[in-house]
Amino acid sequence: xxxxxxxxxxxxxxxxxxxxxxxxxxxxxxxxxxxxxxxxxxxxxxxxxxxxxxxxxxxxxxxxxxxxxxxxxxxxxxxxxxxxxxxxxxxxxxxxxxxxxxxxxxxxxxxxxxxxxxxxxxxxxxxxxxxxxxxxxxxxxxxxxxxxxxxxxxxxxxxxxxxxxxxxxxxxxxxxxxxx
Numbered sequence: 001x002x003x004x005x006x007x008x009x010x011x012x013x014x015x016x017x018x019x020x021x022x023x024x025x026x027x028x029x030x031x032x033x034x035x036x037x038x039x040x041x042x043x044x045x046x047x048x049x050x051x052x053x054x055x056x057x058x059x060x061x062x063x064x065x066x067x068x069x070x071x072x073x074x075x076x077x078x079x080x081x082x083x084x085x086x087x088x089x090x091x092x093x094x095x096x097x098x099x100x101x102x103x104x105x106x107x108x109x110x111x112x113x114x115x116x117x118x119x120x121x122x123x124x125x126x127x128x129x130x131x132x133x134x135x136x137x138x139x140x141x142x143x144x145x146x147x148x149x150x151x152x153x154x155x156x157x158x159x160x161x162x163x164x165x166x167x168x169x170x171x172x173x174x175x176x177x178x179x180x
Contacts, residue, residue: 070125070168072101074108074118074135074147081107083173084149086166096154099162103147121149125165 072080082103090097101121108118118137123130134150153159170176 068124068126070123070165070172072169073122073124074106074120074149075116076119076122078108083175090159094156094159096152097159097162098153099151099166101147101149101151103149105145106147108147109144118147121151123151123162123165123169125168127161127164130162130165 072084074080080103082105084101084103087100087102088097089100118135121132121135130151132149132151134152136148137144138146138148151162153162
């Protein structure tokens with residue numbers, strides 16, 4: 001995440017000189033170009049009354065929004081292509097729960113000899129990374145056949161965060177929820 005964060009702030013648009021009146025992310029009266037970018041944007045102008053004072057601009061936090069496709073990884077940097085079967089359980093009082101992911105013939109077995117060893121279970125989306133080390137491989141006749149990963153949620157906040165990830169992951173992969 002630090003790499004994505006630093007890329008957003010190295011943009012010529014996100015840095016304004018002290019002589020320019022600017023709002024983070026907006027350039028007023030100039031078009032910034034970059035040798036590595038093919039973007040030729042149009043300048044935006046705001047009425048003077050809506051511009052914050054220069055001292056307010058320096059103290060404003062800069063927000064960078066990244067569109068990250070929700071994905072699951074077992075080896076960091078290598079997306080799992082197999083769509084899992086997911087089972088959810090939640091306590092009666094709603095304070096904790098568990099998600100069990102079952103992968104039949106996951107693609108990580110094809111790439112693990114080239115890329116490296118399975119280091120955990122990572123669920124990645126625009127909010128960040130959810131991770132677990134509770135990962136078990138299943139073998140049939142000495143050959144890897146599947147992976148089961150468990151993610152435990154101990155608070156309602158963790159449950160809500162997990163459900164936001166699952167909603168994004170389901171939408172990106174055409175999954176639906178079936179209550180049993």
